[in-house]
Amino acid sequence: MRSDAESLLARLGRRDFRYREFADSFADMELWPIFEALLTDPRVVGRPLSKLEAREAEAVLAVRRAEPEQSAMRSPSATVTSMFDAYQDAPPPAAERGNLRDFLGHLSNDPNKRDY
Amino acid sequence: MPLILCHSPKGGVGTSFIAAQLAIHLAQRGHDVSALDFTYQDSLKLYFGLTPAQNLPELNDGSAEQIAVSGVALFSAYGLQHDAAFRDLLDRPDHSPFARKKIFIADVAAGDRETKDMLLPHAVLHICPMHPRPGSLAALPKVEPGTATIDLVKTGFVLNHLDDAHRLSRHTHIFLRELLGSKLLGTVRRDEAVNEASAMFEPLARFAPASVALNDLRKLVIAVEQAAGLVEAPEETAS
Ligand SMILES: Nc1ncnc2c1ncn2[C@@H]1O[C@H](COP(=O)(O)OP(=O)(O)O)[C@@H](O)[C@H]1O
Ligand SMILES: [Mg+2]
Numbered sequence: 253m254r255s256d257a258e259s260l261l262a263r264l265g266r267r268d269f270r271y272r273e274f275a276d277s278f279a280d281m282e283l284w285p286i287f288e289a290l291l292t293d294p295r296v297v298g299r300p301l302s303k304l305e306a307r308e309a310e311a312v313l314a315v316r317r318a319e320p321e322q323s324a325m326r327s328p329s330a331t332v333t334s335m336f337d338a339y340q341d342a343p344p345p346a347a348e349r350g351n352l353r354d355f356l357g358h359l360s361n362d363p364n365k366r367d368y
Numbered sequence: 369m370p371l372i373l374c375h376s377p378k379g380g381v382g383t384s385f386i387a388a389q390l391a392i393h394l395a396q397r398g399h400d401v402s403a404l405d406f407t408y409q410d411s412l413k414l415y416f417g418l419t420p421a422q423n424l425p426e427l428n429d430g431s432a433e434q435i436a437v438s439g440v441a442l443f444s445a446y447g448l449q450h451d452a453a454f455r456d457l458l459d460r461p462d463h464s465p466f467a468r469k470k471i472f473i474a475d476v477a478a479g480d481r482e483t484k485d486m487l488l489p490h491a492v493l494h495i496c497p498m499h500p501r502p503g504s505l506a507a508l509p510k511v512e513p514g515t516a517t518i519d520l521v522k523t524g525f526v527l528n529h530l531d532d533a534h535r536l537s538r539h540t541h542i543f544l545r546e547l548l549g550s551k552l553l554g555t556v557r558r559d560e561a562v563n564e565a566s567a568m569f570e571p572l573a574r575f576a577p578a579s580v581a582l583n584d585l586r587k588l589v590i591a592v593e594q595a596a597g598l599v600e601a602p603e604e605t606a607s
Pocket of ligand 1 (some may be wrong): 378379380381382383384385386411528529530556557558559560561562563566581
């Protein structure tokens with residue numbers, strides 16, 4: 253695991269994060285605007301992230317962006333960054349967990365990779 | 369005892385098909401299963417190989433002749449949300465028709481929020497089938513209005529109609545897997561044999577035993593058994 257990714261993930265409380273799986277599954281996914289719309293919809297993901305959480309999440313996704321094996325297909329022209337734009341005016345951190353953090357957590361949470 | 373409620377806020381995503389197949393596969397694994405068609409459309413029976421003209425006995429008509437196909441007892445339950453006696457039964461825990469050993473699988477139409485809301489409190493599991501299509505994704509906030517989709521505790525999602533030849537389908541699969549985590553109970557691939565079997569009035573397993581969708585359903589039912597807490601059921605057959 254790259255040390256920058258490791259420290260970012262540690263800050264997000266994901267010490268068990270497995271960088272390989274993260275890269276494998278997420279690098280194959282293009283962020284279609286409809287995905288982005290769902291990720292920024294509180295009716296789907298709960299309360300919006302705080303500024304700090306959004307910055308941390310963005311840093312984690314930046315690692316994914318750096319992965320070389322991006323598909324050569326026509327991109328649906330979404331950027332990962334824009335998905336956090338909606339958080340810029342988010343309220344200060346609340347005591348609870350961030351739901352986008354959970355989303356990122358799901359990337360690593362599942363040690364027994366499903367084969368469907 | 370348990371009720372498994374099949375409902376999606378988006379119609380046409382395969383809710384009836386998944387409901388029927390879950391019933392059939394649970395029966396195959398030794399459970400005592402009844403499938404309840406709560407829809408006006410009345411097409412759950414097609415996935416059991418019945419014809420449109422074959423009427424199912426009403427759930428609340430004890431004297432009607434029973435129909436069992438592929439090991440599943442089939443009932444029509446349309447209109448029961450307006451049946452005061454049925455509502456009354458649901459509200460009396462000791463008398464609830466769902467407080468028995470039998471597993472009930474309910475097929476509820478997308479637009480029928482009333483029936484869905486009536487049944488949900490009595491269900492051990494809510495199955496929400498999805499399509500890898502924008503219309504189905506856009507309906508995610510409506511699965512249970514008032515609760516964020518990723519916080520739903522009773523809901524398990526099934527991505528039906530999966531087709532890896534299509535990019536949006538592949539990406540939707542990855543997206544939902546990451547968004548929903550273990551709440552994505554499984555996927556079922558698109559397989560024209562599903563439609564052909566219905567057109568032949570044959571159950572899928574008889575019409576196309578090698579169907580890829582069947583293969584996916586066999587995996588799905590194991591996840592459903594676990595999510596619904598049915599694992600300690602009487603006859604646990606090794607798959
Ligand atoms: N995995 C699948 N592959 C191919 N066709 C499918 C699949 N699942 C469902 N279908 C077909 O899609 C249509 C809609 O399915 P249905 O179960 O009636 O949807 P709903 O109950 O959500 O309205 C039907 O024609 C059905 O045969
Ligand atoms: Mg239907």
